Amino acid sequence: MTNSEQLAEQEVTVDNLLSLFERAFIKAERDEDDDIIVTDNGVTIVVGINIAAKMLKFLSVFGFKEGSIPEKKLTFLNKLNSQVMLSRFSTPTDNILTSEYFLLYEKGILNYQIINSLRLFAQITVSSIREFDNDDLIE
Numbered sequence: 001m002t003n004s005e006q007l008a009e010q011e012v013t014v015d016n017l018l019s020l021f022e023r024a025f026i027k028a029e030r031d032e033d034d035d036i037i038v039t040d041n042g043v044t045i046v047v048g049i050n051i052a053a054k055m056l057k058f059l060s061v062f063g064f065k066e067g068s069i070p071e072k073k074l075t076f077l078n079k080l081n082s083q084v085m086l087s088r089f090s091t092p093t094d095n096i097l098t099s100e101y102f103l104l105y106e107k108g109i110l111n112y113q114i115i116n117s118l119r120l121f122a123q124i125t126v127s128s129i130r131e132f133d134n135d136d137l138i139e
Helices: 014-023 070-083 111-132
Strands: 027-030 036-040 043-050 055-063 088-093 096-104
Touching (some): 014 027, 014 111, 036 111, 043 111, 070 088, 070 111, 096 111
Antiparallel strands (some): 027 036, 036 043, 055 096
8 A cells, every 4th residue: 555545535435444444454344333443553443434524534432430520521521622633522421532533535535644544543532531631530
């Protein structure tokens, strides 16, 4: 795989992404919702394709420790969102923290950009949680 290889817009499919991840030696499998579950460097990422918006969505989910104080979770979430530029963090439920990133593929996308963005997302998400989780909230 060279840095200049690309997928045309209509070639951004689950099958083609699975093939790309395999060639990049990234463990990936299709789930029952037709998303891709990627495991790279110990981080699990759900990769979804939004055909209407022509975007890839990278999503990681983390659990809060039982008994975490809601005010501390909110402070942590606000700190992440004010300090981390690449990813958006949210708490869809009381015990879950998500990190997500959207990558536009309109008019095609370089294979390198997909792989590099995925790895950067994983690295920044994990390092940000480690850096800002001063109250040891994440499992």
